[in-house]
Amino acid sequence: MTELDRQTAQLPAVQHLVVRYAKRGKMRFASHRDVARAFERGVRRAGLPIAYSAGFTPHPKISYAGGAPTGVASEAEYLSLALTSRRAATHVGQRLNAALPDGIEVIDVTEAGEGPKGSPVGSPTRDHTTFGHLEASQWRVVLPGVAPAAAQQAAAGFLALGQAPVERLTDKGIRRLDARAAVVMLDVLDKHEITADPDGGPMIQQGAAATGLEDCAILRMVVLNTAPAVRPDDVLTALRDRYGLVPSSPPVITRLAQGLLALLAGANVS
Numbered sequence: 064m065t066e067l068d069r070q071t072a073q074l075p076a077v078q079h080l081v082v083r084y085a086k087r088g089k090m091r092f093a094s095h096r097d098v099a100r101a102f103e104r105g106v107r108r109a110g111l112p113i114a115y116s117a118g119f120t121p122h123p124k125i126s127y128a129g130g131a132p133t134g135v136a137s138e139a140e141y142l143s144l145a146l147t148s149r150r151a152a153t154h155v156g157q158r159l160n161a162a163l164p165d166g167i168e169v170i171d172v173t174e175a176g177e178g179p180k181g182s183p184v185g186s187p188t189r190d191h192t193t194f195g196h197l198e199a200s201q202w203r204v205v206l207p208g209v210a211p212a213a214a215q216q217a218a219a220g221f222l223a224l225g226q227a228p229v230e231r232l233t234d235k236g237i238r239r240l241d242a243r244a245a246v247v248m249l250d251v252l253d254k255h256e257i258t259a260d261p262d263g264g265p266m267i268q269q270g271a272a273a274t275g276l277e278d279c280a281i282l283r284m285v286v287l288n289t290a291p292a293v294r295p296d297d298v299l300t301a302l303r304d305r306y307g308l309v310p311s312s313p314p315v316i317t318r319l320a321q322g323l324l325a326l327l328a329g330a331n332v333s
Contacts, residue, residue, distance in 0.1 A: 076114035076124060076145035079175040080155060081193060084140050090166025091136040099127065101164055102142065109158035114145040128194040128321070132294055137318035139200070143175060143193050197288055198324040199247060202295045204282040208311025214280035215251045217306035222249055227301040231294075238291065242301045245293035247328055248285040279310075285327050 086098065093101070103123055106113050115121035124145035131137040144155070152172040159169045175193050206214060221227065227243035286293055295316050302308040320327060 074112075074114065074147035076147060078146040078149045079193070080144045080146065080150075080152060081173050081175050082142050082144060082156070082159070082169055083171040084142070085168045085170055086131060086135075086137045086140055086166065087168065088136075088166040090164070091131075092134055093166075094133050095127070095130040098130065098140075098167065099125070101167060102159075105159050105162040105164075105167075106144070108162035109155075111144070111150065111155060111158065112147045114147050126193070128197050129288060129292060131318045132296070135295075135316045135318065138170070139318050139321045141194060141197065141321065196323055197321045199285055199287050199321070199327050200318050201283065201285050201320045201327045203252070203317045203319055204284070204295050204299065205315040206280045206282065206308070206310040207314070208278060209280040209308060211251050211254075211280045213306075214282060214308060217302045217308045218249045218251060218282065220306055221246070221298070221302060224305075227298075227305070229297050229300045229304070231297060231300075240291060240293060240297065242293055242297040245287040245289050246284060246298060247287060247324065248283070249298070250283055252281040252283050254279070254281060285324070287324065288321070 086093070090098070102125060106123060106125070114124040116124060126143045128141040130140060152174065156169045156172040159172075163169070221243065224243050226241045228239060229242045231238045231240070284295060284298060286295070286298070296314075299308075299314060
């Protein structure tokens with residue numbers, strides 16, 4: 064901690080910013096802790112007046128919404144920054160992008176409780192403070208070697224279930240949860256409607272051939288942000304165990320959006 068940081072640590076926070084960022088490419092394999100370290104370094108390199116917690120070992124006041132699992136790309140991760148002096152949101156975004164590693168990109172920065180200029184009332188970035196609006200996530204899952212018809216049949220069967228118990232191995236042992244309870248929507252996308260690279264980020268060329276998606280099924284699901292969290296791989300476990308839906312190689316999972324359930328359930332951000 065530098066002398067400037069020590070002086071800043073004595074100052075109160077006067078501004079709270081919400082940062083939406085993407086995790087793409089090799090950074091999808093970074094753990095939540097790795098991403099947090101990258102942002103702490105980025106904030107320092109960007110020269111932002113970050114506030115610090117009190118105590119003998121002050122920490123920068125950066126709060127994170129539930130992060131996407133390791134190995135998963137995302138276009139909609141969120142964190143909040145507490146600053147000791149006010150900065151323009153666009154300036155903060157530019158400074159951070161210049162300081163962050165490849166694979167992490169700041170997409171949007173807003174004042175906590177506000178949305179981007181022109182955003183409608185009721186949008187995920189307005190009417191809620193900090194992370195209160197992050198009720199659900201929309202995910203896209205590319206299943207190599209799976210026929211779309213088979214995926215459609217499995218998705219319909221899954222939605223008809225009353226519950227879908229699955230087990231997940233965690234650091235604390237086996238966790239049992241109901242994968243069906245958190246799933247609000249599950250359908251199969253037309254490959255030709257995909258508008259973003261399956262690894263995250265905008266697609267440079269249109270069409271399935273441009274991203275190697277010719278022989279696959281593509282699921283879209285809206286899942287409630289519950290505690291404990293139900294992940295897309297929990298849903299895939301249920302589809303495998305009950306309907307034999309097994310991709311020929313590891314699935315490519317991307318979080319496309321987070322926000323209010325009512326908006327995500329009707330949104331098309333494929």
